[in-house]
Amino acid sequence: MSVSPPPFSSTSDLTPDATKPRWGTRWLGPLVLLGPAGLWLLLLLVLPTLVIFQLSLVPNIRPGDIVNPSGIDNYLLVFNPTNFRVIVRSLGLAVGTTLLCLGLGFPVAYWIAVLAPKRWRNLLLLGFILPLWTSSLLRTYAWITILRPTGVLNSILSTIGLPTLEILNRTPAVLVGMSYSFLPYMVLILYSSLEKLDRALLEASADLGATPPQTFWKITVPQALPGIAAGSLLVFITSLGDFIDPELLGGASSMTVARLIYNQFLGQTQNWGFGSALSVVLIFAVSLSIALLLKYGDSSATQR
Amino acid sequence: MPSTRLSFSGGHSTRRQFLKASAAAASGLALSSCGWTLANVRTNVRTASDVLYIYTWAGYTDRELIDQFYKETQIRVIADVFSSNEEMLAKVQAGAGGAYSVIYPSDYMVRRQIDLNMLMELDKSRLPGLDRLFPKFRDPSYDRDNRYSVPLSWGTTGLIYNRKALNPPPTDWQYLWDYQQQLTKRLTLLNDQREVFGAVLRSLGYSYNSTNPDEIRAAYEKLVRLKPAIAAFNSDAWRTQILTGDLKIAMCYSSDANEITPENTDLAYVHPESGSSIWTDALVIPRTAPNIEGAYAWLEFMLRPEVAARICERLSFATPNATAFELLPREVQTNTTLFPPESAIEKSESLEPIPPDVGEIYNRYWTKLTSG
Numbered sequence: 001m002s003v004s005p006p007p008f009s010s011t012s013d014l015t016p017d018a019t020k021p022r023w024g025t026r027w028l029g030p031l032v033l034l035g036p037a038g039l040w041l042l043l044l045l046v047l048p049t050l051v052i053f054q055l056s057l058v059p060n061i062r063p064g065d066i067v068n069p070s071g072i073d074n075y076l077l078v079f080n081p082t083n084f085r086v087i088v089r090s091l092g093l094a095v096g097t098t099l100l101c102l103g104l105g106f107p108v109a110y111w112i113a114v115l116a117p118k119r120w121r122n123l124l125l126l127g128f129i130l131p132l133w134t135s136s137l138l139r140t141y142a143w144i145t146i147l148r149p150t151g152v153l154n155s156i157l158s159t160i161g162l163p164t165l166e167i168l169n170r171t172p173a174v175l176v177g178m179s180y181s182f183l184p185y186m187v188l189i190l191y192s193s194l195e196k197l198d199r200a201l202l203e204a205s206a207d208l209g210a211t212p213p214q215t216f217w218k219i220t221v222p223q224a225l226p227g228i229a230a231g232s233l234l235v236f237i238t239s240l241g242d243f244i245d246p247e248l249l250g251g252a253s254s255m256t257v258a259r260l261i262y263n264q265f266l267g268q269t270q271n272w273g274f275g276s277a278l279s280v281v282l283i284f285a286v287s288l289s290i291a292l293l294l295k296y297g298d299s300s301a302t303q304r
Numbered sequence: 305m306p307s308t309r310l311s312f313s314g315g316h317s318t319r320r321q322f323l324k325a326s327a328a329a330a331s332g333l334a335l336s337s338c339g340w341t342l343a344n345v346r347t348n349v350r351t352a353s354d355v356l357y358i359y360t361w362a363g364y365t366d367r368e369l370i371d372q373f374y375k376e377t378q379i380r381v382i383a384d385v386f387s388s389n390e391e392m393l394a395k396v397q398a399g400a401g402g403a404y405s406v407i408y409p410s411d412y413m414v415r416r417q418i419d420l421n422m423l424m425e426l427d428k429s430r431l432p433g434l435d436r437l438f439p440k441f442r443d444p445s446y447d448r449d450n451r452y453s454v455p456l457s458w459g460t461t462g463l464i465y466n467r468k469a470l471n472p473p474p475t476d477w478q479y480l481w482d483y484q485q486q487l488t489k490r491l492t493l494l495n496d497q498r499e500v501f502g503a504v505l506r507s508l509g510y511s512y513n514s515t516n517p518d519e520i521r522a523a524y525e526k527l528v529r530l531k532p533a534i535a536a537f538n539s540d541a542w543r544t545q546i547l548t549g550d551l552k553i554a555m556c557y558s559s560d561a562n563e564i565t566p567e568n569t570d571l572a573y574v575h576p577e578s579g580s581s582i583w584t585d586a587l588v589i590p591r592t593a594p595n596i597e598g599a600y601a602w603l604e605f606m607l608r609p610e611v612a613a614r615i616c617e618r619l620s621f622a623t624p625n626a627t628a629f630e631l632l633p634r635e636v637q638t639n640t641t642l643f644p645p646e647s648a649i650e651k652s653e654s655l656e657p658i659p660p661d662v663g664e665i666y667n668r669y670w671t672k673l674t675s676g
Binding site: 060062063082083085086089148149150151166168169248250251252253254255260263265266267268269270271 | 388390391393394395397398489496497498531534535536537541545548549550660663664666667668671672673674675676
């Protein structure tokens with residue numbers, strides 16, 4: 001019996017093998033690459049979220065009770081006037097912060113990306129995001145020092161003979177603190193979008209007789225729209241969940257959704273079910289806005 | 305995650321059983337209808353006898369105390385702090401309960417933890433210092449005969465104010481409404497709904513612990529009228545604000561007031577005439593405590609008159625310990641912030657646990673108040 005030597009793989013053998021690797025090898029790569037992070041997400045994000053969802057379906061649950069989903073009462077509670085007003089307030093604060101960040105961030109990003117000398121750009125950008133390296137709590141305390149009745153701002157104002165301002169413990173202080181906290185995110189995203197601005201189009205627009213405002217609104221803004229949408233959304237989502245700024249700067253009317261959720265777990269009345277329902281509503285609202293961004297953000301990107 | 309109760313048959317479990325069990329656990333956690341118990345506290349495996357974990361208020365222990373205890377017992381104390389009784393309860397129930405040997409709840413929370421069957425009944429023969437307490441602390445209403453708890457400190461809730469900024473000086477809660485125009489955004493109240501509502505209820509002539517919805521609504525309406533004057537609800541931040549002059553008056557605990565009045569002689573504490581709350585912070589040993597020997601050693605140590613007197617002076621809170629009181633210097637004994645006259649105490653009440661449905665009423669008004 002003669003054993004034929006193991007055939008060297010011919011090209012005809014190799015080609016199908018290379019294009020259609022076997023099941024094991026085809027999945028091994030992605031599995032190794034995605035497995036650890038996937039497991040991480042599954043254990044620390046997906047499962048806890050499902051637990052929250054399950055808790056949200058148990059009315060009046062308190063620690064020590066059996067978790068036995070039985071209805072949507074908690075969700076009805078979310079929409080009673082008292083709680084709904086808190087949600088609307090939080091949404092209002094988040095929208096306000098987003099608009100402020102956009103208004104303040106766009107000129108800065110435009111200047112860094114378009115007008116500033118190229119060799120300075122990275123340094124400028126770095127300088128702008130430098131505050132992000134400090135703790136957000138610290139930055140909020142700094143604002144207290146500035147805004148308090150006898151603080152830095154009012155000392156300066158009274159020195160130069162202007163009337164003093166009562167900002168701390170009112171809504172404007174919350175907006176100041178939140179927009180300061182989230183402005184760097186907005187600038188970073190707008191910068192990366194404006195950096196890719198097609199200058200040739202701007203010149204063509206000017207050549208064809210458009211005034212600078214016309215060029216800005218019809219050429220620059222549409223090109224930056226995906227960046228504007230992404231930046232606004234990021235700021236909106238982060239400020240919706242912000243806890244520190246309203247709590248420390250907002251004074252007596254500082255209730256937000258985040259604080260309301262906190263109260264359900266660590267406050268005087270423990271209602272983990274209602275807290276979970278609020279969380280689910282918040283998660284849903286945020287997911288919805290991300291879905292909207294994916295849908296409309298993309299279409300505006302392809303239109304140019 | 306807590307208690308999808310799994311039991312492996314015998315001491316050995318095969319891999320397959322393990323997989324089955326974990327699958328069951330996972331599905332049980334995710335979406336089962338059979339239900340799991342929310343937040344079961346189990347004894348921690350951490351039982352080393354030379355370490356003692358305590359769960360306490362900020363400012364209730366310091367290096368000197370811990371070092372002295374270590375020198376005597378060779379037990380190293382590790383203290384975690386909480387900022388409210390509710391936070392403590394939630395964390396203990398969420399699973400941290402098995403970690404601590406000694407916890408420092410306040411009166412009404414002791415009651416609640418007793419009702420939740422979380423506390424160990426104390427063996428009095430190991431706590432000889434208990435009979436050195438003032439008589440009223442030997443039989444407190446929240447825990448008759450100190451079966452589960454050892455009182456550590458007490459105090460009242462009242463008002464701290466700046467003498468230079470307020471004329472006439474406040475004497476009662478009603479002052480806040482009478483002189484509201486002077487106080488616009490120069491007043492803080494505690495960030496504690498029961499204390500705030502309690503004070504207003506008291507000013508209306510009702511009980512600090514009212515469970516009557518009409519009375520609670522009246523208190524809410526009165527608070528709404530005060531709202532323009534209130535800068536914030538906070539329990540700690542007022543300290544720096546009143547020292548810098550940003551506040552004229554703040555609702556606070558007597559122990560905190562006693563700590564900061566020496567820093568500025570213009571500041572004074574007043575115990576409201578119509579009465580306020582009187583609170584006791586106690587030491588308890590949870591049922592699930594590791595290192596019970598160490599826990600008793602700590603309780604016994606804290607009951608010693610010399611130790612109690614020293615921390616009363618150093619950490620500035622009133623001691624319920626009669627023998628320790630005798631050891632205090634004259635000026636501490638006569639400090640009315642720490643030890644208010646008996647007439648003031650008579651009108652005060654301690655916070656009592658309230659039924660959950662009444663708690664919801666308070667909670668709803670609080671949310672309305674702070675979001676308006």
